[in-house]
Amino acid sequence: MPKNSASRWTVRLVAAAIMCVLASSLSACSFTDQPETTALRDALVSGDFSHVLLNGASVQQVGTEYADIVAGLNKMKPTVKIDAPKVEDDRGTSLVHWSWPTGGENWTYTTTVTTTKKSDKWYVDWAPAVIQGDLVAGDVLRVTTHAPERADILGGDGSPLITSRPVVIFGIDKSHVTADQAVTSAGALAKVVGVDADDFAARVKSGGEKQFVEAITYRKAAVPSAAADLSDIPGALAVSSSQQLGPYRGFAGALLGSVGPVTAEIMEKNPGTYQATDTVGLSGLEQRYDSELRGTPGVEISRVPASGDATTLFTAEPKPGAPLQTTLDERLQTLAETTLHDIGPASALVAIRPSDGAILAAANGSGTGAFDAALAGQVPPGSTFKMFDALALLRAGLTPDSKLDCTQDAVVDGYRFVNDSWYPSSAVGKIPLQTAIAQSCNTAMINARSKIGDVTAAAQSLGFGIAKVPGIDSFPGQIPQAASDTEAAAAVIGQGKVLASPVAMAAGIASIQAGHTVVPMLVASQPAKVPDGVTPLSADEARQLKAIFRQPVVDGTAVGLKDVPGTPVIAKTGTAEFTRDGKTLVHAWMVAAQDDLAVTVFVDTGESGADTAGPIAKEFLTGAQPAH
Structure with a gap:
């Protein structure tokens, strides 16, 4: 065999060996494995490094560090692809292509991973920079979302049926009063705004030390005159805000539905989709068309060091939802x-x-x-x-x-x-x-x-x-x-x-x-x-x-x-007989x-x-x- 042909064949064998390290445990490897299915790629998605040979670090150490780094990304799952390695002597270098689904524009970038040959086996040289190139030991990633403007539900003529309308939220801010005073103020506020005093006082008492505990939300035009001045009730607040509401309380309620804070059940069914502070459709058309109406949240992903200021790595502006037109009059x-x-x-x-x-x-x-x-x-x-x-x-x-x-x-x-x-x-x-x-x-x-x-x-x-x-x-x-x-x-x-x-x-x-x-x-x-x-x-x-x-x-x-x-x-006309509780009645x-x-x-x-x-x-x- 010519000398240069032998050299090329040696390089191919070494490259295949590195792909073997990236692909799976060495004992199960073959030179036909593809880089798209490597164990390292799977580990970078799942956080399970048990099938990756690591150089100078234990599986437990790397798994823990990886989990800490991505914990602040709201359970986002990346897509990872690893290129075929370039080999020189006993070291191989591969590009790692990352794509994180942020809900709108994906966060994409490339990092580098190296491998080292020891005793005819190839080991991954682990470092936080494999996840993101700027990371060093102690750094973590954090995502912050910014809610988009929720779209309206429209009537047949295009006018808004459900739209942002001004409201006033009444409650007790426990960060401004003692625990005992908060409970006393809760009883006083309850009488002013028309809610059950004992129930509200109990909720205030059990709330967090600095929590704002809501008593009731009124449409701005419907605020009781007695609630116009709360200065005599320590800790009582009237917070102006807006909510997606119909022209009056209960308007087409069963059909159009309601909007409110995301529930634990919704978050569990849609992992990585919602933040705990999100507002979502809870029923009716608001729920069925939530993804269209709520729009795309804005995203900011930052590198957060163990000490010092965070650095922004990626941003995507929020995109408002799309209005839903109905035929209702x-x-x-x-x-x-x-x-x-x-x-x-x-x-x-x-x-x-x-x-x-x-x-x-x-x-x-x-x-x-x-x-x-x-x-x-x-x-x-x-x-x-x-x-x-x-x-x-x-x-x-x-x-x-x-x-x-x-x-x-x-x-x-x-x-x-x-x-x-x-x-x-x-x-x-x-x-x-x-x-x-x-x-x-x-x-x-x-x-x-x-x-x-x-x-x-x-x-x-x-x-x-x-x-x-x-x-x-x-x-x-x-x-x-x-x-x-x-x-x-x-x-x-x-x-x-x-x-x-x-x-x-x-x-x-x-x-x-x-x-x-x-x-x-x-x-x-x-x-x-x-x-x-x-x-x-x-x-x-x-x-x-x-x-x-x-x-x-x-x-x-x-x-x-x-x-x-x-x-x-x-x-x-129609009259339909039926039996209920032993009685004959009619629809x-x-x-x-x-x-x-x-x-x-x-x-x-x-x-x-x-x-x-x-x-x-x-x-x-x-x-x-x-x-x-």
Whole structure:
């Protein structure tokens, strides 16, 4: 072999041996190992140096030093790549490429690592500078984040619904008073700002020695007059600040959600993402779109010596969040919430624009609690389900004037179905489909169930059960396969295992009003689409459905809406029986539409759809009239 060829071969063997040291424990090494998978690289990511041969230092020493250096980087995990070494005699030198994810622009740089050959084995020469070139023994790295400006949640017209609004935070600053005085002041402040004195005093007593303990936060305009001057209460402070808030307390609360201090649970689920001082979305759209709304925190990474001043190594400016535009109409949302204000049981109201499916209001009454019943409720829809029966019967060849058999009762497999107690006796017998819908004859639908057949396709054509509202938790409605003839009979009157949400039923009446399938949408960037396979409404079906569902308002169960001002209203009532705690109760429903507005009202317990939900729908439709 020529001399120069032998020399090149020797260099390659030495280089391979060094890569062996970097790649894994020597006993498991082969010359085919790649530098991207070296044990040193893995150790620099994980902090576990147990598989790295170290020169002049123990695995425990290096592991501890590494952990100390990176402890202040908020659990960031770097990406590390190590180049093939350059070898000279018994020393090898490799470049180490670092990239730390800071949440925005990555912190990237290069360091150098050397290896030394001893007894035919190669050992890593450890030094803090392997991690960052300026580090010496005793130095550590520290990251400081700067919160970005959180973006607004906007309404359909682009105006802010949730935005930064001025607030005043009241509390006791324990750093300015003795421990005993802090507790005494807590009791005095509690009376002024309207919080429980014993509870607040206990929180102040258990708080840190120099902690500011918050009592309550008020919108600036709502601060009690008695709290205007706190000079007589030692340690009491009123701190002006701002928070992301709606136009008033509770505005679309279940839907839009809230913002607050990051919780330990959120930090645990998202390691390295949040600082303990961060503010995040805790529920609703604020939580679902938190990463977009909160923006990108600013980052400053510093070298902190054992003594002396810190040196900045990397900075990235904070980037504000991106606004989230919804389809909500502030005026209609406020009207919906006002309309439900005095309703005791759980309740919900959803308003949709039939022309495009935009959700204009999605309100929940106080009895609903934090649950978003408007979009995610799952309850039997009662006779509002007859919207879908009507379309199925039209597709079976019937017309609005076709006669149905409305009997006093209908017995199916031994189970007796009857009409509601208020059903008019004058509408019993052979009656037109249009009258059966207007008066809400249950037995007519049950007796015609063979013609109705599988109502699922008709329901889908009216937007029911085909798609969740894009970008938010919702329930589109469901019609399970009936396990018996009794279940099939119950289904055609919206009972049994059929379940619906207010938004799903709003889609149904909106589809009738629009004359095409309506799928609700809420987030402007995520428009709703009609899934493939849904049979569209024909022009004839659309015309007949509008005529049929005008009749309940003219002389049927929804006659209470007859004097709503403006153009004609179409509607359908619903009363769904259920059992709770051994008592038979009813859900009350009303669906209605006028012009380019469709509304569903749901009340968990009531007298009937007409008597309980009807007046709420009337108040909303009347209040929704455009201003002149």
